[in-house]
Amino acid sequence: MTTLPTTMDEILKLAEQTGAALAPLAADVDAGRSNGHETYRILRDAGLLGLLVPREAGGAGLGFADYSRVLAVLGAHNGAAALGFNMHNVAIGALSESAGTALPPAAEKFRAWLFDEVVSGRKMFASATSELGTGAKLRGIRTSYRLSEDREHFVITGEKSFVSLAGVADYYVVVARAEGSEGTGEVSHFVVSAQDEGISFGEVHGLSAMYGTSTAAMKLDGVKVPRARLFLGVEGMSLFKLVREPHWMAAGYTGAYLGIAEAIYQFSADYVAASPKRAESAVLQRDLGRMSARLRAARALVHAAGAQVDAERGSLEANAMVHAAKYLVGEVGPALAQDALRVCGSAAVSRSQPLERYIREASFSSVMPAKPDECLEYLGKAALGVNLYDAQAFDW
Template sequence: MTQKRDAVLSTAHDHAMHVIRPNVDAWNAAKVWPRDASDKAGVAGLTGLYAPEEWGGQGLSLADGIQVYEQLGLGDGAYAFALSMHNICTYAACGYGTEAFKQGWARDLTAGRKLANFALTEPQSGSDPMQMYTRATVNGDGTWTISGAKAWVSLADEADIYFTVVKTSDAPGHKDMAMIAIPADAPGVSFGPRYDTPSYNFLPMSEMYLDQVVVSEDNIILPIGQGFQGSLMAIDIARVSIASGCCGLMQAALDTALSYSKNRKMFGGKNIDLDGIQWMLGEVATDLEASRLLYRKAAEALGTPEGPLMAAHAKRFVPDAAVKAANTCTQVLGGMGLLQPYGLDRLSRLAQMLRIVDGTTEISRVVIGRALKKRAANLPDLPVPKGFGETDANTVTVAAE
C-alpha cells in the first residue's frame, strides 16, 4: 500500500506543477471552474482516493489519501479543497450508498466524469447544524420530497450531485437527520448568485435552493438517524484535508521566498545571507514541519474516538500557520511580494479562506476546550497550600493578609 500511496502522491505533485500552477491565474480571471483540469485529475486517479478498487477507486486509507491534498496545495489550496470534498462524497457513496446508487454513480464519481459536493451549512445556521430548516418528507412510494436552502455550497451549479443533510421532522435535535444525494438536474434545484471570492474566483460558491425536489429512495446515503453522525465524520475528514492542503500552500510560499531571496542583492550580499531573513524563513520551515506531523497524526486518528479532537487540533493550528507563513514570505519579498506574478497575495487570501471553511479556528477551539474540561474533571484535585482558604468545596482563593 505504501508503494501505491507514493505513486499517487507523485501523480498529484505532477498535476499540481503541470496543470494547476501554470493555469490558476487564468482560471481566476475567467471565473470558471476548470472542468478540463478536474477531468485530468480523474484520469490520473485523484477523484476516487478512498473508494474501493472494485468501483474504480484507489483503495487508499484516509491517512494515506489525505496526503494528496498537500501535493495539490502546492498548486492551489482552493482547487485542493474542492477535490477533497468530492473525494469525501465518493467515499460516502461507495461505502454507504445503496447498491442501485453505486451502480448508477460510483464509477463516474471515482473517474471524475461526474463531480460531487457536500451540502450541510444553511444560511442561518453556520457551524450549528442543529438549527437546520431543510426538510425531507418521505412519500408513500418511498421517494423523498425536499425543500430548503444550503449555503456556502462549493462547485455550485458545477457539480453533478450534492450529498445533502436534511431533517425529516420538526422535532428538535439530530435523531431525525439523514443524508441524501440530490442530482443537480432534479426539478426544483436552483442556485443563487455566486459569492464574490476574489482569491479563488474559479471555484463557484453560492446558496442552493431546494423547492419540492423529489428524489428516489435509492439515493439515500445515510438513513434517518445517521445523518448527523455521518456529517460530523465528513467534517472531520474535511478539516484534516484542509490542514493537508495548507501544508502545500506553506511550501509554495516558502519556496517562492527562497527563490527570490537567494538572488536578491542587498547590503553587499544576498538576502538569504542575512540573519533576519534566515530567522523569518526558518520559523516558517519549523511551522511547516510541525503542521505536517500534526495533520498526518490527525489523519491516522480519523474513525477512532480521538479523531474529532485531533481534527480540531489540526484545523486550529495548521491554517493559522499557513496565514502566518504567507504573510512572512510576502514580507521577505518586500514590495515585490505584493505583485501578482509572485502569487503570494493569492496564497495569503487562500490561507485566510482555509481558516474559515468547515469550521472556523474558533470552532476548533471550542472542540478542544470541551475536551480539556472532560480531562480536567478526571484529574485529582490539588491540595490547598498553606496560606490559602476555601470559600466552598470547588473554589480556592487567596487568604486575607
C-alpha cells in the first residue's frame, strides 16, 4: 500500500510527478485511440485516491483548498484525467469532511468501511447523479428505490445519463428517491458496487473533449443494495446537505479547469519565449500580460474560496465564494483560449500540439455544475439577502 507524503510540498511534488506520467497519455485518449483506463491505474498506484481521507484513517487529510491545488497540478498535465479523478473525490468529499464528528453507530460503521476501501483496497468511487432533462439537479431525480421484501436491501431502478468513470470505478454513489416521493425533494445516496447484479453501461459518449473521463449512461435494473450501503445510514437528507454545503457539487471541478487554464497560459508564454523576435514584440508582451492578469485573478479566487470553505464550511460567504470561483474559472479558461489563438496562431489549431486540446477542454467548464447562469443567480440572491439555506430558494 502506497503511503502518502505528510507535507503539502511533498504532496504537490507527487502530484507533479503523477501528472507528468499522465501527460503523454492525453492525446491518444482524447482522440479515442485509448479508453483512458491506464490513467486511472496510474492515479491508483500513486496512492492519490486517499487524498481526502483523514490521516487517522490512512489518508492525507487534505481540505478543500489544498485538494484544489493538487487538482490544478494534475489538470495542467491531463485535463480529462483530473476531471475523472475529481469524480472520485466528489463522491467521498463530504464524508471525509465529517472526520472527527461523532456519528450514530451505523454511520460510523459506514464511514470506516468506505475509508478502508479507499485506503487499503485502493478502490475508486464515482458519482452517478445526472439524468436526462434534469442534469445533476437533485430535485428532479427520477431514479427510485424501495425496500426489499426481506427488508435487508434497497432495490434501485432508473437510468443515469452522464456517469464519469463508467467501467473504471469500483463503486458508484447513486442518487435516488423513495418510490412515491416525487416532488418532495427528499433524495438519498447509495453506494452501488460495479459487481452488483443489474448494473449496465452504454457506450462511452463521443465527446469533443474530455473523452478520457470514460463517461457513459448507466442503467440500474432492480439493483439490490445492502442496507449497510445507504450513505451514512440516513434516508432523504441528501438535498438538504447540498443546500447547506454545496462546494463539492458546485466547485469540485474548479481546480481541474484552473489547471487547464494554467496549461494554456504556459504553452503561450513558452511559445513566445522560444523566438527572440516574438519575445521582443510589445503587442505579444501585452497579450501575455493580459493572460497573466486573468489567470492570476482566477487562481487567487480559487485559492481564497477553498480557504473560506476550510475556515467556515457551509457559511453563506463560503458558499458564495465557491460559486464565484466556478463562474470566474469558466470565463477565464475560454478567454485565455482566445488569447492563445491570437498569440500562437497556427500552433493553437494544430492537432500535433497540446494547445489545441487545452482550448477544446477549457470550454467544458460551462456545462459542469454549477453552470454559469446558476452561479450568477446564486451570487445575486446572496447579494439580495435571500435565505439560501431554504431548499426552495434555488433550483437545486
